[in-house]
Amino acid sequence: MGFALVMLIATLFFGMLASFSYLNPEFYNQYIPFYQLRPMHVSAALFWIIGGATSCLLFFKKEVSEEGAKRTIAERLFINLWMITVVVIFLFYSFKKFGGREYWEFPPFLCLPLLISWLALMVAWFKAWLKAKDYPLYVWMWTAGICFFLFTFLEQNLYQIPWFRQSFLKEVIVQWKSNGSMVGSWNQIIYGCSLFLMVTLTGEDSIARTKTAYYFFFLSITNMMFNWGHHIYNVPSASWLRDVAYGISMTEWLFFIKMLQSFKEKMDERRKFKHLITYKFLIAAEVWVFFNLTLALLMSIPAINRYTHGTHVTVAHAMGTTIGINTMILMAAMSYILRVDELEIRDKRWVHWGYYISQASLVVFWVSLIIAGFLKGTRQFNFPHITYQELMVPVNYWLRVLSFSGAFLLLGFLLMLKTYFKALRKA
Amino acid sequence: MGIKPLVFILLFTAYSGYSIFTYTFGTKAPSHAPHADALATKGKLLFQQKNCIACHQIYGLGGYLGPDLTYEMSQPTKGRTYAIAILTAGLNKMPNYHLKQDETDALIAYLTYIDNTARFFNNN
Numbered sequence: 335m336g337f338a339l340v341m342l343i344a345t346l347f348f349g350m351l352a353s354f355s356y357l358n359p360e361f362y363n364q365y366i367p368f369y370q371l372r373p374m375h376v377s378a379a380l381f382w383i384i385g386g387a388t389s390c391l392l393f394f395k396k397e398v399s400e401e402g403a404k405r406t407i408a409e410r411l412f413i414n415l416w417m418i419t420v421v422v423i424f425l426f427y428s429f430k431k432f433g434g435r436e437y438w439e440f441p442p443f444l445c446l447p448l449l450i451s452w453l454a455l456m457v458a459w460f461k462a463w464l465k466a467k468d469y470p471l472y473v474w475m476w477t478a479g480i481c482f483f484l485f486t487f488l489e490q491n492l493y494q495i496p497w498f499r500q501s502f503l504k505e506v507i508v509q510w511k512s513n514g515s516m517v518g519s520w521n522q523i524i525y526g527c528s529l530f531l532m533v534t535l536t537g538e539d540s541i542a543r544t545k546t547a548y549y550f551f552f553l554s555i556t557n558m559m560f561n562w563g564h565h566i567y568n569v570p571s572a573s574w575l576r577d578v579a580y581g582i583s584m585t586e587w588l589f590f591i592k593m594l595q596s597f598k599e600k601m602d603e604r605r606k607f608k609h610l611i612t613y614k615f616l617i618a619a620e621v622w623v624f625f626n627l628t629l630a631l632l633m634s635i636p637a638i639n640r641y642t643h644g645t646h647v648t649v650a651h652a653m654g655t656t657i658g659i660n661t662m663i664l665m666a667a668m669s670y671i672l673r674v675d676e677l678e679i680r681d682k683r684w685v686h687w688g689y690y691i692s693q694a695s696l697v698v699f700w701v702s703l704i705i706a707g708f709l710k711g712t713r714q715f716n717f718p719h720i721t722y723q724e725l726m727v728p729v730n731y732w733l734r735v736l737s738f739s740g741a742f743l744l745l746g747f748l749l750m751l752k753t754y755f756k757a758l759r760k761a
Numbered sequence: 762m763g764i765k766p767l768v769f770i771l772l773f774t775a776y777s778g779y780s781i782f783t784y785t786f787g788t789k790a791p792s793h794a795p796h797a798d799a800l801a802t803k804g805k806l807l808f809q810q811k812n813c814i815a816c817h818q819i820y821g822l823g824g825y826l827g828p829d830l831t832y833e834m835s836q837p838t839k840g841r842t843y844a845i846a847i848l849t850a851g852l853n854k855m856p857n858y859h860l861k862q863d864e865t866d867a868l869i870a871y872l873t874y875i876d877n878t879a880r881f882f883n884n885n
Contacts, residue, residue, distance in 0.1 A: 485776075489780070500796075552772065
């Protein structure tokens with residue numbers, strides 16, 4: 335868990351540096367260029383989310399299966415191999431050795447230890463799964479997340495087989511497919527943690543057993559499997575790939591309506607638990623789900639997607655999801671595991687301050703990305719013959735706002751993590 | 762077996778089938794579609810090693826510091842000469858990678874291949 339939290343700091347730190355190097359590349363190119371900072375930022379974010387999610391999963395697994403606190407060999411293999419590989423990946427980045435694939439920018443042979451590590455996690459999980467007394471929805475979500483991560487991780491590496499890279503179009507489509515679905519796979523693990531926390535906090539076991547909850551679970555994995563095609567609207571692929579994606583994406587309106595319906599319930603619940611740090615983060619995640627779902631629904635409409643695809647609107651969606659939703663849920667889960675709520679008031683005060691600074695700066699961060707993206711998208715169509723530098727002139731103003739809000743985001747998280755690390759030392 | 766495992770298995774089977782369908786019919790290229798020659802393949806490898814994707818996009822996949830390169834070679838105001846100039850000397854935002862002549866040629870061949878592929882599929 336400590337390693338995952340270090341990755342979170344690395345994500346924000348490299349992200350802030352990358353945003354400044356984006357604005358002043360001439361200066362940064364002499365020392366640490368953008369093409370080196372971006373993989374450091376992106377990989378740190380991936381390893382924070384996956385590492386954070388799996389560390390929470392390993393903790394909650396003990397409660398579900400009533401296993402002892404001692405780590406199994408498979409768990410130790412997973413944790414140690416994962417951490418060593420991540421360190422080696424960053425060493426490769428520091429020597430400017432890249433694999434050059436989007437999101438997984440390290441040399442591809444390093445995927446092998448990550449794969450072995452994940453298989454060890456699967457062994458640990460399924461051993462506990464067999465011992466579980468019953469299978470509430472969060473167990474299903476964790477199982478789905480673990481299995482689909484393996485599927486998409488292997489798919490992401492299919493380009494190593496010559497048949498998959500003989501056609502450039504095939505390679506691009508498979509890459510979008512695997513990356514699009516992979517996000518859904520770790521979302522299942524993280525949302526499973528969120529559901530587990532809600533059950534534990536409210537004491538209402540029925541939340542994870544209703545027919546409606548299972549219906550939305552199956553709908554969400556259907557989306558994870560088939561809606562990746564909205565990433566390839568501008569790729570000249572078979573049209574049915576886009577039609578299926580559009581049809582499936584539109585079922586997300588059902589999540590949207592469900593969220594609005596449960597809003598009142600949430601408000602009543604909030605009055606009861608608002609003093610809890612864990613609950614605060616869960617509510618923040620809920621608000622960010624609402625914002626991002628609205629954005630995702632709009633982006634799935636082809637007429638809008640034409641302007642937003644390949645712009646900072648896509649980044650806004652990615653950042654809103656990874657920071658606003660995934661990170662908030664992980665912060666909630668970790669505060670529960672580390673018993674942050676039981677610390678002294680002065681320690682918790684740091685978390686409260688950090689929480690409000692990070693939420694406020696994230697709103698500015700997110701909105702500036704959307705404005706920057708729309709400006710870029712519309713200017714691309716309105717002024718097709720101007721140079722890229724000219725195109726970006728008004729966009730860069732909003733990217734400055736983004737950089738400064740990013741610095742405040744880092745500050746907010748540092749304040750919170752100060753207390754988390756203290757709790758970690760005590761645990 | 763309960764209904765939940767059945768739905769899960771059904772969805773997973775559908776996903777696997779859909780994936781195979783995507784790899785084959787969904788991404789099938791006609792035999793007369795552009796193919797990457799040895800030089801373009803070398804350029805592709807170089808594109809990955811230099812991590813060009815961190816700043817440039819292809820079909821919207823990649824970073825945002827520089828322009829999308831999918832149709833760069835056929836742009837009326839840009840094209841081959843413009844690309845060679847930038848690859849050789851760099852720009853204020855793009856570092857000079859001090860590429861050798863054969864490396865520049867390989868990258869140009871790769872970008873030309875992407876452009877040809879994109880236009881071929883759009884026109885068919």
